[in-house]
Amino acid sequence: MKPAPFAYERPTDLDQALLLLDRHGPEAKPLAGGQSLLPMLALRMVRPAVLVDLNRLEGMARLEVGDGRVVVGPLVRHQAAVESAALRQEMPALAEAAAWIGHREIRNRGTILGSLAHADPAAELPAVAVAFGAELVLAKAGSQRVVPAEEFFLGFFTTALAPGELLVSCRWPLGALGRAGTFREFSLRDGDFALAAVAAGLVVGADGAVSEVGVALAGMGTGPVRSRKAEAELIGRKPTEGTLLEFAAAVLAEAEPADDLRATADYRSRLARELIVEALTASLQRTAEGGHERA
Amino acid sequence: MPERSELVSLRCQVNGRPVVAEVEPRLSLADFLRQHLELTGTHLGCEQGVCGACNVLLDGQLVRSCLLLAAQADGLEVVTVEGIGGPGGQLSRLQQAFLDQHGLQCGFCTPGMLLAAEALLRENPKPSRDEVVHAISGVICRCTGYTDIVDAILAARGGQ
Numbered sequence: 427m428k429p430a431p432f433a434y435e436r437p438t439d440l441d442q443a444l445l446l447l448d449r450h451g452p453e454a455k456p457l458a459g460g461q462s463l464l465p466m467l468a469l470r471m472v473r474p475a476v477l478v479d480l481n482r483l484e485g486m487a488r489l490e491v492g493d494g495r496v497v498v499g500p501l502v503r504h505q506a507a508v509e510s511a512a513l514r515q516e517m518p519a520l521a522e523a524a525a526w527i528g529h530r531e532i533r534n535r536g537t538i539l540g541s542l543a544h545a546d547p548a549a550e551l552p553a554v555a556v557a558f559g560a561e562l563v564l565a566k567a568g569s570q571r572v573v574p575a576e577e578f579f580l581g582f583f584t585t586a587l588a589p590g591e592l593l594v595s596c597r598w599p600l601g602a603l604g605r606a607g608t609f610r611e612f613s614l615r616d617g618d619f620a621l622a623a624v625a626a627g628l629v630v631g632a633d634g635a636v637s638e639v640g641v642a643l644a645g646m647g648t649g650p651v652r653s654r655k656a657e658a659e660l661i662g663r664k665p666t667e668g669t670l671l672e673f674a675a676a677v678l679a680e681a682e683p684a685d686d687l688r689a690t691a692d693y694r695s696r697l698a699r700e701l702i703v704e705a706l707t708a709s710l711q712r713t714a715e716g717g718h719e720r721a
Numbered sequence: 722m723p724e725r726s727e728l729v730s731l732r733c734q735v736n737g738r739p740v741v742a743e744v745e746p747r748l749s750l751a752d753f754l755r756q757h758l759e760l761t762g763t764h765l766g767c768e769q770g771v772c773g774a775c776n777v778l779l780d781g782q783l784v785r786s787c788l789l790l791a792a793q794a795d796g797l798e799v800v801t802v803e804g805i806g807g808p809g810g811q812l813s814r815l816q817q818a819f820l821d822q823h824g825l826q827c828g829f830c831t832p833g834m835l836l837a838a839e840a841l842l843r844e845n846p847k848p849s850r851d852e853v854v855h856a857i858s859g860v861i862c863r864c865t866g867y868t869d870i871v872d873a874i875l876a877a878r879g880g881q
Binding site (some may be wrong): 427428430431432433434438457459461464465467468469477479481510528530531532534535544615616617 | 722727728729745747748751752768769770773776782783784785787788789790792793795837840855856858859
């Protein structure tokens with residue numbers, strides 16, 4: 427047995443789970459898919475006194491697409507997003523991003539909210555949350571608050587979640603931007619971490635000028651990178667290759683890619699530039715077709 | 722920090738047989754299978770979710786048994802490499818294909834490969850070569866160069 431000893435709780439309803447997390451505060455860790463937590467326990471990078479297993483909570487595996495939004499509960503596995511036809515229609519970037527996560531074994535078990543709460547800088551889903559304006563619902567025993575994705579990710583494996591709080595829902599607004607959105611990634615091998623990835627959506631008006639845009643990068647800093655400034659400058663312009671390259675450069679000016687043994691910062695920036703232009707071009711195509719391409 | 726945690730109860734099915742046990746919460750499903758049930762066909766390579774040698778089916782879903790606590794299998798059905806053979810101790814069509822196509826050398830990754838292939842063929846009885854390659858991408862083999870494994874899985878198509 428590699429992890430340090432811990433007490434194990436398996437509550438059957440959310441209130442019970444929140445009470446346990448509240449009682450044990452920073453000593454407790456919630457367990458959903460466990461695909462990042464279990465390795466961290468085995469490596470003793472985390473040593474919680476209490477593990478609160480959420481897998482028995484009733485009704486928490488719902489992935490709802492409709493009524494103007496996508497709502498993801500705490501036990502929705504990545505594979506459920508990959509296989510959701512409604513999601514592929516209404517928020518394809520989320521389904522496409524989920525397909526890039528690890529391998530099938532990992533996607534069968536790992537959860538969308540778990541990935542968001544883990545906040546790995548190379549993770550796909552935080553970028554999708556930020557690019558398409560998701561809101562996260564953070565619950566605590568007796569109360570809850572809603573945090574926009576852009577304020578949730580605070581840096582390297584760091585989020586707005588306080589001790590005793592649990593991420594219970596993430597919801598994306600549905601609309602033209604989400605329907606046109608897409609996800610692009612480059613990694614060295616199937617299932618590897620992204621060297622760079624981008625979640626992007628672009629909508630043009632009747633005049634052919636950009637009316638809406640949302641772009642966020644993964645693997646290019648300590649968290650998802652979104653440039654509101656670059657987006658504001660693109661609005662009202664025609665999305666030619668030139669303007670998209672300019673846009674990519676403006677986004678990358680706000681990125682802080684790192685050198686590591688897999689890639690240099692410069693290489694990551696070049697990858698990200700190509701991925702941004704490719705994703706926005708694909709998004710434009712989706713809008714033009716008034717639907718979505720099959721991923 | 723507790724020195725030793727309170728034991729938790731575990732009732733599950735493993736390869737069709739009921740199992741009842743009391744386990745430490747930190748015991749992984751892989752260690753439970755190997756050490757408590759002596760089902761040593763499930764191999765442990767990296768113990769952190771990278772190598773795929775410990776793949777098993779949990780309620781029919783392919784999972785890493787090193788990334789699950791044994792306690793999490795409570796109420797569920799586990800199938801290991803010992804549970805995918807043919808009747809009467811015969812090799813299954815898939816296992817026979819691994820033998821015929823030389824889909825193994827040292828054999829360390831073989832249980833992980835077999836379970837990944839089993840899960841694929843149950844879901845998609847006629848996968849393309851690309852689909853096979855993608856399906857086993859989560860299992861690392863250091864001997865074969867993968868080609869014979871892919872050929873074995875392709876040879877086993879359709880007869881599951």
